[in-house]
Amino acid sequence: xxxxxxxxxxxxxxxxSLLIFVGEVIALYILCYFGxxxxxxxxxxxxxxxxxxxIINALLWPILTRVFMPFLVITFGIGSLIxxxxxxxxxxxxxxxxxxxxxxxxxxxxxxxxxxxxSAIVTIDDDSSYYRSVIRDAxxxxxxxxxxxxxxxxxxxDGLAHSVLNEALEKGLMPATKELIDSKSHTLREWETDxxxxxxxxxxxxxxxxxxxITAFRWIEKSNDNQMMxxxxxxxxxxxxxxxxxxxxxxxxxGASRSxxxxxxxxNVIFTFSKITQVRKLFNKSWYSVFSNPSYxxxxxxxxxxxxxxxxxxxxMHKVRDIRPRIKRGILYIPTRAGTNVYxxxxxxxxxxxxxxxxxxxxxxxxxxGYDEIxxxxxxxxxxxxxxxxxxxxxxxxxxxxxxxxxxxxxFVIQSDHGQTNGATFTQRNGESLEELVKSLLPxxxxxxxxxxSDEKQAQNFVPLIKTISNLRDANDDDAEGELTDSDVIxxxxxxxxxxxxxxxxxxxxxxxxxxxxxxxxxxxxENEYVGFILVRSSENGDxxxxxxxxxxxxxxxxxxxxxxxxxxxxxxxHLRRNSSFEHTPDILVNSFYDAExxxxxxxxxxxxxxxxxxxxxxxPFILYPSSWDVSSDEIIGAESIYRIIKENTKKLKNx
Numbered sequence: 001x002x003x004x005x006x007x008x009x010x011x012x013x014x015x016x017s018l019l020i021f022v023g024e025v026i027a028l029y030i031l032c033y034f035g036x037x038x039x040x041x042x043x044x045x046x047x048x049x050x051x052x053x054x055i056i057n058a059l060l061w062p063i064l065t066r067v068f069m070p071f072l073v074i075t076f077g078i079g080s081l082i083x084x085x086x087x088x089x090x091x092x093x094x095x096x097x098x099x100x101x102x103x104x105x106x107x108x109x110x111x112x113x114x115x116x117x118x119s120a121i122v123t124i125d126d127d128s129s130y131y132r133s134v135i136r137d138a139x140x141x142x143x144x145x146x147x148x149x150x151x152x153x154x155x156x157x158d159g160l161a162h163s164v165l166n167e168a169l170e171k172g173l174m175p176a177t178k179e180l181i182d183s184k185s186h187t188l189r190e191w192e193t194d195x196x197x198x199x200x201x202x203x204x205x206x207x208x209x210x211x212x213x214i215t216a217f218r219w220i221e222k223s224n225d226n227q228m229m230x231x232x233x234x235x236x237x238x239x240x241x242x243x244x245x246x247x248x249x250x251x252x253x254x255g256a257s258r259s260x261x262x263x264x265x266x267x268n269v270i271f272t273f274s275k276i277t278q279v280r281k282l283f284n285k286s287w288y289s290v291f292s293n294p295s296y297x298x299x300x301x302x303x304x305x306x307x308x309x310x311x312x313x314x315x316x317m318h319k320v321r322d323i324r325p326r327i328k329r330g331i332l333y334i335p336t337r338a339g340t341n342v343y344x345x346x347x348x349x350x351x352x353x354x355x356x357x358x359x360x361x362x363x364x365x366x367x368x369x370g371y372d373e374i375x376x377x378x379x380x381x382x383x384x385x386x387x388x389x390x391x392x393x394x395x396x397x398x399x400x401x402x403x404x405x406x407x408x409x410x411x412f413v414i415q416s417d418h419g420q421t422n423g424a425t426f427t428q429r430n431g432e433s434l435e436e437l438v439k440s441l442l443p444x445x446x447x448x449x450x451x452x453x454s455d456e457k458q459a460q461n462f463v464p465l466i467k468t469i470s471n472l473r474d475a476n477d478d479d480a481e482g483e484l485t486d487s488d489v490i491x492x493x494x495x496x497x498x499x500x501x502x503x504x505x506x507x508x509x510x511x512x513x514x515x516x517x518x519x520x521x522x523x524x525x526x527e528n529e530y531v532g533f534i535l536v537r538s539s540e541n542g543d544x545x546x547x548x549x550x551x552x553x554x555x556x557x558x559x560x561x562x563x564x565x566x567x568x569x570x571x572x573x574x575h576l577r578r579n580s581s582f583e584h585t586p587d588i589l590v591n592s593f594y595d596a597e598x599x600x601x602x603x604x605x606x607x608x609x610x611x612x613x614x615x616x617x618x619x620x621p622f623i624l625y626p627s628s629w630d631v632s633s634d635e636i637i638g639a640e641s642i643y644r645i646i647k648e649n650t651k652k653l654k655n656x
């Protein structure tokens with residue numbers, strides 16, 4: 001049994017408090033001078049006003065956040081800016097101030113902006129004031145007798161490959177993570193994803209121990225009237241969870257899910273896609289840690305706008321420097337990036353800190369989306385992507401720092417669900433899309449539907465500032481459903497994995513049948529220089545991976561000619577066999593080429609960094625777990641293996 005835990009109190013950050021005071025005074029002076037949202041009679045009263053508001057907030061803010069918490073949550077935090085502005089507006093006339101209209105929001109954000117900039121200039125990096133405000137609320141919720149066994153916090157850095165993590169560590173961008181490795185407290189391992197290497201398949205395996213049937217990011221179900229299923233869209237993900245869950249998810253025993261696709265069988269959720277339409281679950285007590293400090297959400301909004309500015313600058317510089325490969329990122333991507341990289345990041349960290357300081361949660365799993373989103377659009381090793389990792393390490397430092405003040409010990413697991421592989425897209429290289437290639441190889445009278453869009457639209461669904469819960473919609477809307485039903489051929493993409501469904505037929509067609517019906521289709525795809533291999537099922541030879549100069553007979557492991565899977569990893573055949581066993585595997589599954597020397601694939605979507613198929617680092621994520629855990633030295637293959645590692649070791653922690 002663990003010894004009685006001594007819980008220190010966060011120190012009073014006098015330097016930080018003084019800096020906040022100075023920053024807020026300067027901010028008000030600037031706003032008053034230019035008349036932006038504030039009018040003032042006497043500038044001499046600004047400092048007194050700041051002191052007075054600080055006292056009022058210390059007394060009233062904890063009460064107000066309790067009363068108005070539903071409003072703060074349903075407005076995704078914007079309500080806290082309004083509430084803070086109203087407090088200022090209420091008492092402003094005493095000091096000769098008038099806060100007008102948009103000043104209710106502008107004033108708190110600008111005060112947070114100036115304070116943040118000053119903190120960076122004088123290099124004060126102290127979370128003690130934040131910890132103190134969270135503890136005040138946590139003390140009211142803590143059970144009388146704290147649990148003695150350690151809890152577990154699992155931090156997922158979406159899309160980060162093992163090799164890219166090592167590069168970030170070597171560059172000194174992730175010192176908090178590096179300290180875990182250097183101190184020998186944690187062990188870093190590479191693991192290998194299933195096919196398809198994407199969040200839906202990986203999180204299903206990690207959170208529920210089952211990703212059977214998830215053949216790609218999106219797929220067609222011929223037996224279900226050619227409906228498209230996908231690892232996105234609120235109704236689709238809900239159905240997927242119902243299929244894969246057996247009630248023994250990773251988080252079923254007093255767990256918490258933060259910003260994940262699936263719930264792991266817990267109802268303690270925040271921004272969890274499979275349960276995001278269940279509005280009652282929005283009012284989670286962990287939200288209090290986000291709004292415990294009246295200026296904290298204003299700080300988040302400032303960071304949000306700063307990241308949007310950074311993205312605008314990045315788009316300009318990529319064009320000026322002619323960085324290749326490059327895709328058009330567009331206006332809508334700017335808030336999407338900021339939402340995933342900043343807003344969701346800060347909400348995740350704040351709610352996890354709240355969970356730890358109360359100490360009730362036994363295991364929490366949280367996905368940080370920023371790196372994956374940026375690497376998709378800027379590149380796997382672009383400076384923007386590495387900056388996202390630097391900011392991510394700051395979150396890890398904050399979480400480890402917060403665990404000191406928890407009434408029970410917490411252990412940390414840091415991992416990724418897949419990696420990414422860079423490269424110019426198939427359309428950029430080939431001059432035409434996969435849809436156009438397939439269309440050119442079929443009779444002219446055949447209708448074709450294609451969805452080769454990236455997951456940017458799905459990422460927007462995670463960002464509440466862009467889409468409210470009531471407006472969340474599945475990516476394949478009513479019009480698309482009609483096209484799917486009426487089409488003879490459907491072409492889909494999941495990174496560098498392409499899927500071709502011949503939907504006039506309700507069963508999966510064999511290699512022989514396809515060649516008899518469409519003799520140009522398979523040869524035309526294989527001969528394309530940017531295609532690595534295809535997977536088809538033969539009535540005579542079983543599953544076959546076919547390349548330009550050879551065939552791999554997957555059922556017998558015999559190879560005719562050159563091995564088409566050479567360079568795709570020693571377990572490529574194993575992954576293809578499993579994928580081919582799924583009910584809804586396409587008639588023809590297409591994987592792009594992989595250039596080992598350049599370490600590049602070409603996505604069938606318009607993405608610079610991609611994942612979904614095999615080839616390169618997309619199949620090689622990492623797990624960093626406590627060295628005290630009992631983990632076999634055998635190679636870790638498949639997301640379900642990660643489920644077992646975490647599940648078994650968390651059970652042992654309870655019994656130690």
